[in-house]
Amino acid sequence: MHTTTLTSREIQAKIDLKTKPLGALGALEKLAFQITSVQNTLSPQLENPYIIVFAASHGIASEGVSAYPSEVTPQMVLNFIGGGAAINVFTRQHGIKLLLVDAGVDYDFGKNEKLIDAKVNFGTKSFTRQPAMTEAECTQCLEKGADLVRQVRATGCNVIGFGEMGIGNTSSASVIMSRLLNVPVSECVGKGTGLDDTQLARKIAVLSDASAYHQHIGNAPESVLATFGGFEIAMMCGAMREAARLGMLVLVDGFIASVSYLSALKMDPSIQRNAVFCHQSDEKGHRLLLQSLEAEPLLKLDMRLGEGTGCALAYPLLQSAVAFLNEMASFESAGVSQKTEN
Template sequence: MHISTITKQEIQAKIDLKTKPLGALGALEKLAFQIASVQGTLSPKLVNPHIMVFAASHGIAAQGVSAYPSEVTPQMVLNFIGGGAAINVFTRQHGINLLLVDAGVDYDFGKNEKLIDAKVNFGTKSFAEQPAMTAAECRQCLEKGTELVREVYQTGCNVIGFGEMGIGNTSSASAVMSRLLHIPIADCVGKGTGLNDAQLSKKIAVLTDALERHKDVNDDPESVLTTFGGFEIAMMCGAMLEAAKLGMLVLVDGFIASVSYLAAFKMEPAISRNAVFCHQSNERGHRLLLESVEADAILKLDLRLGEGTGCALAYPLLQCAVAFLNEMASFESAGVSQKMEGQ
């Protein structure tokens, strides 16, 4: 049944007539409404869920903006491949398919059946000195993200989450956010992987100088991604756009993934209909970003790990939303009296 034959009023009525006071399931009701609306049915299903994690290296990391060296990026990818990271644990626990994508890590992984080779280059340039990538590389990222999601869609998947890994990518994401939303960089920057106060001050100074260096760059999303983005951020943006276009539920992880979403939203505002924001992270700019796109996150657990972990943690709540809509009795079917008029 398509959305043209199911109205929002019908979806809301089915939710309201469940055996509960109006609104008593809180945010789960909003989630059920969104899922049913996206799928255009009163009986939604979550089919073959996937989480796609994009990894890439960042030239800006050489400026000392992270508490960890850039070698951690390939080391963590190898950890993903070995099944030892948090995202591996959570996706196994919840029966979610995990796809690992090398969008541009500065390392040669060789052939590995557990890693999708989508490498655009061996890391971006440092945008403290020059644009992070070329316009052609940015376009390649967007197109590759599109291609990867189409392949997942062919498996019957209708719900896909997005995560990332890349030392230095909070700096990249903060710069993209600052330019796209015209918010001062100091309000967008957080401690990332765990900077102390002095390191954070240095990070802000580096990014302030970089934004000034590129002040004449156009504010359109693709130009901003080209100048300040990471290969994983741009590829995730393309993937999100295609997932929404195909009618899939788009699960957005934390700060980095939300910046990819922001770029996608600036390109195609209709993506908001499909987007589920899984958590509000501990990164300073994330709350401001969510407010700017009028989004409410499902969870607030002070996470700042990335990897798509927030998507995996929130997924059972999507299952609960679908389950109550499909399986919970209505007042009529259960023979339960409704609230009296005037009360």
């Protein structure tokens, strides 16, 4: 392991001397540079990858802002437990360990070895006229998320992705994004799980009114999270912060996860160097959010599923970035002539 910090020049030199034209591997080169920089070694490795999916119920779902009823949240958690969801399929395909976390689902799952019980409460309150959660609950979420990551790090994991499940959570995420970036709610709100135009207009009206009602709270990230957040959004925020603090690569999924990341970034800007944005989702606010973060997502597949699916699909690109850096010949080792200088 490199004991002193690698310079940008050292990292770039290793990338540039591979047997290819300068920059010919495009975004993979940027990815290799980032991974090398985070791990501070010219021979980076991806160890024991994990994806954690946080699930929680949302009081705002009772306000007619979602195409699906809130009971879909526990039903989908049971689907995760049974191994039948998209994230189960993709993590199996790519050899990624999957952890399922009940952050605050309005359902009693009992004891289940495939589900981590981190329940803060049985769902948040509807934030139309009261905060979604108390400040103490928000703090609890941040701490539980960090604690889970510490346990995962202890297994030797150095690359971790995050996903979520919670009917109503695009509503939470939209208002949080609006408040933290100071843009109108209407620019952040999309169709979520599949609203029609009339339902979308109602969603925008409900969320704009709720944001205006809580105008007095300001835009401090902890206050915004407690007022409008979901338990899974806040827990993921705490998890992302801790993963970055521990020097892990943080795989950021779609819209909801990116809003958790935005909250974490506002609390601790140093998280930025560890974050890999896996895809641009088809949710309206996500493109605007990525632009504001000046983030280049690895994939654009028009997905809007959540669950960490974008992290699982992007993971092989990280493997390829590490593989070319470690295994591809250099001009010198391969005896290949470099570009001639005029």
